[in-house]
Amino acid sequence: MQVEITREYIEQVEEAIARDDKGFILETMSEMYPADITTVLYELDTNESKYVLDLLPPEIGSQILGDLDYDIRTDFLAYFTSEEIARYLNLMDSDDAVDILNEMNVQRREEVIALIDNEEKADDILDLLRYEEDCAGGLMAKELIKVNINWRVRQCIEEIRRQAEDVERIYTVYVVDNRDVLLGRLSIKALLLSKDDKLVKDIYSEDVISIESFRDENEVVSVMQKYDLEAIPVVNIQGKLLGRITIDDVIDVMQEQAELSRQLMTGISENVEEDDSVFRISRSRIPWLVIGMVGGLLAAHFMGFFEADIAMLPALALFVPLITATGGNVGIQSSSIIIQTLSSNAVIFENFAQRLFKLIMVALLNALIISALVFTFTYLFRQDLKLSMVVSVALFSVVMLASLMGTLTPMLLDKLGVNPAVAAGPFITTANDLLGLAIYFGIAHMLYEL
Amino acid sequence: MQVEITREYIEQVEEAIARDDKGFILETMSEMYPADITTVLYELDTNESKYVLDLLPPEIGSQILGDLDYDIRTDFLAYFTSEEIARYLNLMDSDDAVDILNEMNVQRREEVIALIDNEEKADDILDLLRYEEDCAGGLMAKELIKVNINWRVRQCIEEIRRQAEDVERIYTVYVVDNRDVLLGRLSIKALLLSKDDKLVKDIYSEDVISIESFRDENEVVSVMQKYDLEAIPVVNIQGKLLGRITIDDVIDVMQEQAELSRQLMTGISENVEEDDSVFRISRSRIPWLVIGMVGGLLAAHFMGFFEADIAMLPALALFVPLITATGGNVGIQSSSIIIQTLSSNAVIFENFAQRLFKLIMVALLNALIISALVFTFTYLFRQDLKLSMVVSVALFSVVMLASLMGTLTPMLLDKLGVNPAVAAGPFITTANDLLGLAIYFGIAHMLYEL
Structure with a gap:
């Protein structure tokens, strides 16, 4: 449910925390979207926010942590044990997890990664940490749905079922060969409208725009905008499929750029906000x-x-x-x-x-x-x-x-x-x-x- | 194929036009994305651009017209007959068609609409023209996929097959009741992974964020950004589903706003670009x-x-x-x-x-x-x-x-x-x-x- 966050509600939450009334918080927040809970947390102090986050299901908590503003999150996470952070990262898309890890010092980062128990996620994260933050590799997530060109539709649906838990939204199904080289894409329409025994090679489209992992984030923005893409696959120099970048990450980059230009033009030399010191x-x-x-x-x-x-x-x-x-x-x-x-x-x-x-x-x-x-x-x-x-x-x-x-x-x-x-x-x-x-x-x- | 547009290629195109060599243009452009052809047109004069557009298949031409910058398009369309424009609008999403119609004087607009032979499209366009340009209704397109809550998966797939031609990309399948009131959404995952005889009411999600048609475009931007949506359904005051707004339109609004603020801050009182008079x-x-x-x-x-x-x-x-x-x-x-x-x-x-x-x-x-x-x-x-x-x-x-x-x-x-x-x-x-x-x-x- 979309809710309007009122001054009164914030006060009720504060009082509920003061008298340790978990019921009120769980009951009112179970109806809310994570983004709205994030708005509430911005109005609470750090201890109160931690209290609320501990109560919420970890899936919701991980979304909220992914949403939080950079500066606030860095301060907030200082109150968490490495175990707690690892538990949340387990449930996040790999790109968001890497953003959070990049905010920590090296020692803490190593500690947290060692505690991530989903091995595939930990591998993805280690892989992504190798890329510069402001290039295509640094923006991409490893979670995507890919199918082999020699499969049938039936196998594709099986694969989607298997990967469904990991992938937040299906934008496109990517088609690769046996060596993972990106060959094209399979549209949702084609998947829905084809018989189970159809071969991928007969229904896929070769028409796919990709970007190399070393490209600058500005290039990612301009390619996605020019071709009106809601997601773009990232490949290495040999054309192997490495990950994908979605439009929401690109919007964040666009906004940062606009903000930076505006600040430079008005004579402010660092990226500051009103709530900085x-x-x-x-x-x-x-x-x-x-x-x-x-x-x-x-x-x-x-x-x-x-x-x-x-x-x-x-x-x-x-x-x-x-x-x-x-x-x-x-x-x-x-x-x-x-x-x-x-x-x-x-x-x-x-x-x-x-x-x-x-x-x-x-x-x-x-x-x-x-x-x-x-x-x-x-x-x-x-x-x-x-x-x-x-x-x-x-x-x-x-x-x-x-x-x-x-x-x-x-x-x-x-x-x-x-x-x-x-x-x-x-x-x-x-x-x-x-x-x-x-x-x-x-x-x-x-x-x-x- | 993604191509780099070179100075040499532009010159070759100009020469081909001069000697009326249709083959060269068709052959080289058949491999290109519409967005790349648009880049080429920006370098040609109006007559040359019209020559190229007349050669291309109307589906490609309509995408190029939809892409063009506002100012350039207004000048360019003055060279087209109402019949020609109507033929392109027939093939466009209703929101893009309305944007183009809004650039014309009333008489030309009426003339063009009367010539659109796809009756459903003409109705959609007339409907959209009623909304203010800077509200949710003015941003939305009528093309979307909706299914009735009482249907089975089989009927949904039939419906998607029927509507597939109209809808450029499937973001979400919307679920409505018999009176067209929006009840929720059906995820692509649920559709792909459910048996044909499953009922929509058993697999749909009630969790859908919508926006009323009279809301300001700034509200649309902030809601879509806050909840990280790639598309949002637009409803009327009774909750009836009217259309949907996709993320690419919202990015355009964001960029216009940023541009406008920057111009105001630097003492420029109208929206001008370097190529204005x-x-x-x-x-x-x-x-x-x-x-x-x-x-x-x-x-x-x-x-x-x-x-x-x-x-x-x-x-x-x-x-x-x-x-x-x-x-x-x-x-x-x-x-x-x-x-x-x-x-x-x-x-x-x-x-x-x-x-x-x-x-x-x-x-x-x-x-x-x-x-x-x-x-x-x-x-x-x-x-x-x-x-x-x-x-x-x-x-x-x-x-x-x-x-x-x-x-x-x-x-x-x-x-x-x-x-x-x-x-x-x-x-x-x-x-x-x-x-x-x-x-x-x-x-x-x-x-x-x-």
Whole structure:
């Protein structure tokens, strides 16, 4: 049953735990989905959560442990004995079990693996631990249904019956030869609609998209998305079937990527969440603040050369925020558009000259509009033709240059193999501040012949 | 076969089209997946693409049309007669057909629908057109496999055989009563492993998560993600089964949302891509540039009150970029973290006081570090104790206030039902510029008693 978790229910659970009322918890939670129980646990403290988990059937408990957020799970599992953890891992898909083992130190990990009594599961886990976490091998699970090309439908159904306990959902039945080389797939439709004595080789489809275990997780995401796959088989370099990756794991990777890009673009250097510690959040924010500070001090140093000019014409200083803010805004907009293009797979052959021309046209249009507006307002506001000209000409140049910088920097970083989102935030803003000031004071100096 | 699309292959296709060599195109493309052919079409012009599509079997053509990007498809379909479009829609899942119809004007739409000769499909389409595009009803397809609770396994297999042509993939078999009310689901495992004369009511599972047709698409995303579903049935308010939503549609919604938030955060007001027209891109960027400009002019106006002070102490002006840049960076970082929390479902009961305290602690730590560094550098650089104090005290206050603003503004907007990402970009930057300048000149005025 889908339930709404209310504040009242959480309080009732807390009270039930306090008075050791197992009945209330078991009764109310037996109707709930594991994902909803997970939501409840997020509201309890660690001891209370452990109390609840110990009460629940281990099948449910293992699903909840698989669901939990990385950080919370690491803290939570410190309260468990290795025996308890091994019992839960026994019941999990091999990929989820490996994710949990990867969060532990080596000693604990060895201890837990030695205690897993399902030998096949333990072998699968040891096998998966060999892969890097961010490649196809690190994402795959060993649980899948495979049948031999020489079997009949009857044997396939037997095999599914045998494997049914291990495999959470049947996405596809994979067809292999005697050496386990992936040859194709057998659709559920074909299985359901064929007579028992039909041969697999007569009804299977050779049309199967697979991915090698060493491929990067980003490649997994783009292949599954491009071909709209809900599961993809993973093979080794000889084409042997090793495991499969399902769409839910890929969605997690997509979300992590989006989150990371967003944090990089907003000047946060580590993956933090609001419930991390004060020091961790602070540490993740300091690097960009220091870069911004260095930029600001450099700007102060640079403007120092014009201190005499400012003393003579203090109105010049008034437009500094306008110049720096416009440069920053244009730079971020430009980099946002180019990063989007770089991250999509739509454009495979770039026509550089044509794109550059278009970029310059957009910049020109915006630069004309903004500088015309600023010229008008400044003239109305100060009645000073020369100052209005200096400000609007500088602004025009700033928009043009910030557009170019905002577009070319991410392209350059991408070519160098750096995530271009790094460039979109404070870095471009800081560079544009300096650039804008240089243009502004340069033009002022020239026009006033100070 | 998975193929790599090369520059050479595109050129060969263009030449083949030029000399009307149908054989080359048919031969090379018959081996390719529709998604790969789509990639080729992106590189051809509209007439060439139409030439290729006309050659391909309509089943492949309909998949390619379903795959195409929204903007490109709208332009492309202008080259098709209503008859041609109707022929492709006939072969598409109802949800994809409706997406395409929604891109047309009303007259064209009516014309196309009248030409769809599969009557069931036409009815499904008319039914789906009634729903808003961004609710569960607007996302669902009518194609699904449902069986009656009173049937036997044999009848179910018959039904799947009958419906097999329509349904692209079997995710789940839904179980309904005589009035079409959703009662549960029948797993593929149960179907494969049960004898032909078994009754559905004895082997089905009541455990099915569904969603009402009027629910918002964001709810669909969060329910499917929370419960790790690859498909979800859509019901009306009486519980009647109307359709189903599959995970690939939900991934599209997730990506649109992420894209939109990112664009809002970077000051782009419409959904644009690099290949949109110069005017469209320019128009999407102007609103925020104007807001930034107004902010800059207000800043100039405000600083005008201190023009005499600046004339007396021009060094004061040098630190303006440092103050505004730091305020902007801190504001964006703060809003990024809170927006992430607001968009996740992890925190359901917020503890406001505790969060505010933590926020203040992080701000305090960063403010202390940054202002201590700036005090040191400014003192070394200018040898002016009073100026160093003014700058570092102002910077300390700016970091504190920008953290608060950056956190509270998105929370307030979220409470008011506005997408909080709007606030994260130029808006907060502009507000922080003004705030920072007010603090800076206020403190300078006080400390110098100018």
